[in-house]
Amino acid sequence: MTLSHTLSVLLDEELITLSRAVGMLRRRNLNIRSIAVGPSATPGVARLTIMLQSDEPTADRLARQLHKVVGVHEAVAFSARDGVTRELALIKVRADHSRYAELLDVALLYKATVVDESSEAVILEVSGSEAFVLSFLRALERFDVLEVARTGAVALDRAPVAGVPFSLTSETVS
């Protein structure tokens, strides 16, 4: 069954390793929804989070392919219900003073905050599940939305992480 799956990948914090991992995703011809990358708990190791629309065996196979990439320490696939997913969005809305209160009401409903304000535009920040962010964006459609920047989803598996992701970075054999 096609579902939203998350691939969570720990890899060397280098552009070349990221390029190898993303290249692998492109070559395998899958339906990728979002890619997010940033530091992990281990210095020098980045976490790459990929949201894809696929059945479970496909997601798992992609994790196996990613695991082979030199510089990748760990790759796990889990379904949306087995993980916690969040993304953050910044939304720039044209300032319309006559509807300011209405805009704030909508923002309040979604626990969004005003992070910047000028005479021309307001920037709102919201975070939550992908569906929650999308819902907020829909709610804002009745305003004049100028720009949207979304981080793409980051996620963590609810279960303790399988494998030994952290120790591999320093371990060597002679």
Place this chain on the structure above:
Amino acid sequence: MPSHFEGVDSMTEQLSGAQILCRALQDEGVDLIFGYPGGAIMPFYHALPEFPGLRHVLVRHEQAAVHAADGYARASGRVGVCVATSGPGATNLVTGLATAQMDNTPVLAITGQVPRAMIGRDAFQETDIIGITQPITKHNVLVHDVTELADTIRDALAIAAEGRPGPVLVDVPKDVQNQKAEYTSTRGRPAKKEVPERWLEQPREAALRHAARLIAEARRPVIMAGHGVLLSGAYDELRRFAEQTGIPVITTLLGISGFPESHPLHLGMPGMHGEVHVNRAIQYADVLIGVGLRFDDRVTGNTAQFAPRAKIIHIELDPAEIGKNVPVALGIVGDAREVLAQLAETVRPRDCAEWQTEIASFAKHRVESFRGDLSPESILRTLDEVTNGGCTVVSDVGQHQMWIAKLFPYQRPNTHITSGGLGTMGFAVPAAMGVHFARPEEPVWAISGDGGFQMNMQEIATMVQEKIPVKMAIFNNGYLGMVRQWQQFFHGRRYSATPIWSPDYVKLAEAYGIAGWRVESADQTADVIRQATAHDGPTLVEFMIEQEANVFPMIPPGASLSEPIEGEPAPTLVQV
């Protein structure tokens, strides 16, 4: 210099990056390099004469260097090494690297790169070879500093060879080759990545017991052996397992010569050009044990109808392959040799006499489509007789490749070498040069069609200069035969761009100063092959074969293994 300084001096000896490169290769046991010099790799070539242990073979095109390194790797089991300059030198390696990647052969390619300060400025002969080769190498690295160089070479050789082998490219900027540093190792090898336990499906012992149970319950089991059998050297283990259980053995294109063809349990090659009884055995099988293969589409035909009655046991080193192309009942992640040995210990001895009789009843006398007496079959039979089975046959890609795969009676391990996954025309001639260095004592025959031969025939010059006695044969039918066959079957006989002109090959041989023959009838074959084999240097034999001979049977692309075209007159199915 006073002697007491010598020790101190050698400890702090500063070498150039180029010298470090050569030294690291030599210290890791490399003794053969196929290459071609150029601007960005000149420091390496300047240092090379200081290392007489590194034999260099100057090719005529970088593609030949990588195919030769590949051929050497396939025949020797060691890493084949090739060298090219930046830009066009590096891009000429692309086809060969992709060939090695698809067939999992260990190759190290070293390329020169423009100096670090010039990278990213579209400098003369600059190309992003790391970006270009990322999808077609197992790994690739740009060396940023001379202090990384020795370790990078050691790692590259190890990565190419370990686990599921593959090509590795190391890109070395020219100024790094000129940088000075101490020759030393700064760190140990990074730990080899282990397969996470969660992908092993079940512990090995449990998996073996499960497999043994499936095999014990099977009435119609077959073994399908792939390249993994050759890569892991599992010849004895495969044979023991097959003999203990009486299970017939199918060998894929790259599995050929993994099991002796004279053995009563040997069935043949499966798939698109597999014999009818082999494919029917697959379609009737209730258990199929795939060893060291990926169930390529040329093997399976339409996967939805592949082995419809079979529970598939897939023994494979790479967990990403299990379940990738066909659903499996049981995946066993591991080295083919190790798993087959354990499986032979675990299974209860049995026989498959009834099933063998049933398969024998499927066998049909192969439909001869070869008019005239100089058939590919007669040539290959004669080659086997004259060399007494003591040669390695390197084939190119196309009809002749299928004839060799099906008709040459391979008995000795790893004596069939061909480009399977990528299907690279032009592979045979340069790859055979590499095979020669791995097996200098035995004749190496490079058999090509007239199309593939013309793709890399410039390498005759390499053979002459470097004294490489490869025996070249051309199956000349005046067509790009396999494409012509598809045009005949599926494109209404519209022979678009498939008739191909050839030069006078005997005169070509003469121009290169090598011995050449043209064989036009079967009665010349034995004599010419005998002369060519006995001849000291490289030789060229052109066989004038039937122009429109076809490879039968044939499963149309996308069809199931149950739907072969068995012979003339072939249907004309227009499928544009």
